[in-house]
Amino acid sequence: MRFSLSPKTIDILAYIISGGVGNNQTKPIGIYRSGHDIEKFMRACKVEFSLNGSRVPSLVSRLIDINNGSEPEEVLTRIIEAAADPRDFAEDRQRHAAVLDHLNQALRYDGYELKQQGYRVRLVVVGHGVPVVEQLSGMAETINFDTVKRDLDRALASIETDPEDAITAACSTIESVCRSILIELGEPLPARKDVRGLFDAVKAPLGLSPDRTDIDPQIAGDVRTTLGGLATVIQGVGSLRTHAGDAHGRERGYARVDARIGRLSIYAASAVALFLIETWQHKFQARPLHRHDGLV
Template sequence: MRQLIPAAVLALTAELSAHWETHATLDSLFTYAGAPGTPPDGSKPAKAMAWLRRVNNEASSPLQVLGQIIERYMEEALDPTDRWDKDKIAERDKLLAALAASNLQYLKGGRVVGAMGTPTRTLSEFIQEGDVQSIDQEFERAIQNASVSPREAVSAASNILESVCKVIIAEEGLPMPNKQDLQSVWGVVRKELRIDPSKVEDQDLQTILSGLIAVVHGIGSLRTHASSAHGAGKTPYRLEPRHARLAIHAGHTLALYILESWKKRQAETLAS
């Protein structure tokens, strides 16, 4: 289905590209991205706006063109001296927020997709099929949202881990715990897959596995505590984007390890 660039996103993209590009680099950028036709006349803002409207009217995939246009702005938030450019970061975050408000998401590599992912397949189906690339994209969406809304990004990572555990419980016919939060479903899966540091002979692996187990408790608690003030007289927990990214990356690593352990267990069952 052909999806147009939403008006708010179109306006911000025109403003952003006109601000950071010369006429020559603007022409080059839009041509590289596959924007149809020759460069429109007028000032840089007028040119960018007219060309983006033409993309909506004439391009076979407007969101694909959009992704190529904004790729550098999304992924290169450093100035030539390798210091964080606060203006570029702020403008990138505004664009991310506009995409999210339009139920869209930027993915690394110049891709703009629906925030719900592929509509014909659910996260549970990705997990059942072992579709690691699609699961990676779910975590990538959480990462991209970390700057705009760290708490929601951590919640998304926690939800993915919960889904991984719940799918395994359902597929293996295991008893679902009464309380279906992350730590509870993880406890069932951990026991089933024998993820136990004490059973591993290598001390270095024991250390790593112990850390991964702590990740589950940390992510689950972070999602809860970051939204509360922890009682009167105490400073509320302020979750920053760097905290969210740490939790999301750790959760990603754990999710893949759980899936690989499950597949190994399935293979052993078939072989026996």
């Protein structure tokens, strides 16, 4: 499906960015921006823009050009997310909520919506804002697990158009979490660096081995069953990557799965990844968090 916004959505986006006409006595939902401010806003979004007459018509015309251009999704996504940037409304949370609501009322008719993920607002396909995915995205951004965030974003972006790549990225999300945790704990990476090998390496320091003896006997069996299920999910996601993903290349006309399986992989991988991060944070509460660029 080609990314495209309706004329109504374009008008509302322009209204939010510009703050509407200058002689309006009511407080704008968005932020009132002068012509110079709109040019500055668009430059920050890496978009060339110059006034050609009045502020709002000039902005609407430029947004329409982008919408009809060769890369509307990439460019308009930047603009929409910038228009709803929470930092611009830090002193007025209610106004930010109104901006999100106003934009989403229009965007949902086009199949998209804005969702709060951590400290940022993201444009996603309607229905893809699953709580566990949103929580993982926000947590990965907060603790600077940058590779985890990139893998998850790649998985979400590929669900509809390339579910095989979404499956590969979903598995990579778990792998990135495991690698990041091992490096944070100063543990060596295992010789086998696939998802099963990395999970096996992280189980001991996180206390996730099924043969633990420090568990209340009344729930020991349940814990072992749950941990066994966790390993089964990881094995399943890894197998899907091997048999249905694109990690090992694809032949001409390859299409083995649809978006449903891509979503299943992402949701399962997100639940596992979130559990691993929360377990690490719970077990090592006093350990500082660092960013290891290029290592994870």
